Amino acid sequence: MLTLEHLSKTYADGTRALSDIRLTVHESEIVALIGGSGCGKTTLLRLIAGLDRASVGAIRLDGEAIEEPHPAIGIVFQEPRLLPWLTVADNVGFGLGDAPSAERKSRVAHALEKVGLSENAGRWPRDLSGGQQQRVAIARAFVTNPKVLLLDEPFSALDAFTRASLHEHLLGLWDETRPTVVLVTHDVSEAVTLADRVIVMRPKPGRIEDELPLGLARPRDRTAMPFENATRRVMQALDQSLRDTHKPSQRDQQAAALWW
């Protein structure tokens, strides 16, 4: 179980990126963080990944405090971040440093098969399309069997067809070991396709506005009524968050009254 306890992040220049984030993500649950730009989604993911430190609060994975990158936590970034000097297979096996050669080979081959890139194992990243590169990045994150997988808008730069295909590859891989997944996305449809629960965030400073358990069975039919209802609920929550963000604060109202 992943627990975020009163998490806040303030940068050195005084910018408050996150304020009092409290969240529990259950084992094997897929949670989508959704919200406009600058609401701290990526900052939150970097804190969970151990790439940055929280100013206040704690992150715990099964009770263990997370303050630096942890072997049980994997991440897929917005861009593939493949190492251009390694072949596709070596990129996938990058995190399997200590594994015996035979085991390493079989795990890499299996991960590549799951993302449909077995035939590209010996190619350089430069020879792959953007979608294929992101599939390699997903395989690299899954191959170490993480307990928690963090996805930082990994499909945002891809076209709709590639994105749909990657959703399937991702769910196929997830179904094998069922890690806990925290997905950052801007895309409501993507959140409803993949997640069990959607967390709506709002900015200045970044905080949780709403939590929406979706209660949809898998596989999901995007044309079915329950899917459309869930999408509508998420959009309504986002609209409410937008209204709340633009609503003048009590202090602003008092200042305006004094002015008149």
Place this chain on the structure above:
Amino acid sequence: MITRESAVSGEAGDGTVARAWSSPDGAAALAAPSFAGKHLRADLRVLLGFFLPVALALLWEVAVRFHLAEGRLVPPPSRIFATLKALAATGELWIHVWATLWRVAVGFAIGSVAGILLGALSGASVSVRRLLDPTLQALRAIPSIAWVPLFILWLGIFEASKVALIAIGVFFPVYLGVAGAILSVDRKLIEVGRVFRLSRTALARRILLPAILPSALISLRSGLGLGFMFVVAAEIMGASEGLGYLLVDGQQMGKPDQILAAIIAFALLGKAADTVLVLATNPLVRWQDTARETL
């Protein structure tokens, strides 16, 4: 064989062209230039580089032969090659070539190892950079010739002072190249290493080293080029062997053909050394996604 010409003109009476276009493989074979054709074009591109010097040499040869120019101070190519041939035949040329090559090789080895080590330290550690870089940048601004009297005083007039001068010439471009390359490694790739909890050594070996390799190899090439420039200065300042000595000897004995023969030998030697370095290191950077093949 299916040729592009026959496909365009439709002249293949046996129906070869029609069959070729009817299958994707055949169409691809027609669209792509053949292996032999590609090689021929590559050979022609290499030959293009020889066009300008050969044309100028021929022009000068003709001008001297037909008494349009005197050719005493600038001898025609035939006389220069005759001098080179004579020097080679007596074995004298090889003694000078070997002496120069040995000095450049030792100076390059010392200068590049020092440049890589200090460049890596300076690039990887802020404290080392603050400590070393200002001094090294100041030393870099000193003209190479200014070191000569000091090196002769310190190391004598024999090999050590010459090798030291060459090493200095090689050191600075390598130091700057390696330090700069480390500082410009993509932060996002370092984060990939952090996510997989690489130790500092593993991070250096598995991410920093391969990431800086292309820039570091370019700085080694520039260092090698400077090594050949500095060996001339080193051999001119006092030597009894080496292509630089051949230059000075030609000047003192009034033999411009010998000077030009030594200059040509320098050019060939420098180009050959650079080619060897490029061929030896190309396999290390074949993963690069560059515009080289498309330009």
